[in-house]
Amino acid sequence: MSRVDNEIIFKHLTWRYACKKFDAAKKIREADWNILAETLRHSASSYGLQPWKFIVVQNPELRNELRNLSWGQSPVTDASHLVVLTYKEKMDEEHITRHINQTAKVQGSDPKNLDGYKNMMIGDLVKGPRSQIINFWAQRQCYIAMGSFLTTASLMEIDTLPMEGLDPAGYDKALGLEGTGYKTVAAIAC
Numbered sequence: 001m002s003r004v005d006n007e008i009i010f011k012h013l014t015w016r017y018a019c020k021k022f023d024a025a026k027k028i029r030e031a032d033w034n035i036l037a038e039t040l041r042h043s044a045s046s047y048g049l050q051p052w053k054f055i056v057v058q059n060p061e062l063r064n065e066l067r068n069l070s071w072g073q074s075p076v077t078d079a080s081h082l083v084v085l086t087y088k089e090k091m092d093e094e095h096i097t098r099h100i101n102q103t104a105k106v107q108g109s110d111p112k113n114l115d116g117y118k119n120m121m122i123g124d125l126v127k128g129p130r131s132q133i134i135n136f137w138a139q140r141q142c143y144i145a146m147g148s149f150l151t152t153a154s155l156m157e158i159d160t161l162p163m164e165g166l167d168p169a170g171y172d173k174a175l176g177l178e179g180t181g182y183k184t185v186a187a188i189a190c
């Protein structure tokens with residue numbers, strides 16, 4: 001693997017801007033989209049807990065509905081892809097246990113060896129003081145993924161618009177998120 005030149009990185013960082021108007025005829029190539037999707041999947045998160053679900057909305061009727069819930073902003077319907085960033089409202093022992101089991105599987109070790117680590121996470125995020133503000137913690141994790149996505153897209157010269165100008169509760173309803181434990185925090189049109 002060869003590293004990317006500083007000059008090239010800088011060129012792409014300065015190329016990026018918040019794109020306010022998209023050409024509805026332009027579509028992201030599948031191979032490029034796959035890398036962007038991987039960027040979300042590989043994004044860093046606290047303890048690696050990934051308290052999120054990223055929803056790619058491609059249905060035109062649904063995109064129309066979401067546009068009405070986003071101050072009428074045209075990128076919601078006109079961009080090639082719309083990613084809605086949703087966060088896990090509460091952290092729980094089940095999610096943490098799944099993460100521990102997966103970590104142990106990858107390491108080829110017994111999950112029991114990770115009991116101390118597991119209890120530390122539970123003590124911090126499920127039972128500790130941070131559990132009271134865990135929704136803010138989860139939202140922050142989503143913004144790390146958003147930043148990674150914007151940077152990768154800039155390296156690929158793919159236009160993006162990060163979006164907070166939307167009605168999160170309206171999105172939750174339109175996307176059928178109510179009762180799932182996940183809530184909308186922001187979106188990215190690209």
Ligand SMILES: Cc1cc2nc3c(=O)[nH]c(=O)nc-3n(C[C@H](O)[C@H](O)[C@H](O)COP(=O)(O)O)c2cc1C
Pocket residue numbers: 016017018019020073161162163164165166186
């Ligand atoms: C988290 C976040 C949310 C944003 N939400 C919107 C939005 O809803 N609509 C919009 O037109 N721009 C939105 N923007 C774009 C900013 O207005 C834009 O990034 C800022 O003006 C700086 O311009 P630049 O990104 O071109 O450097 C958002 C940017 C961020 C980082």
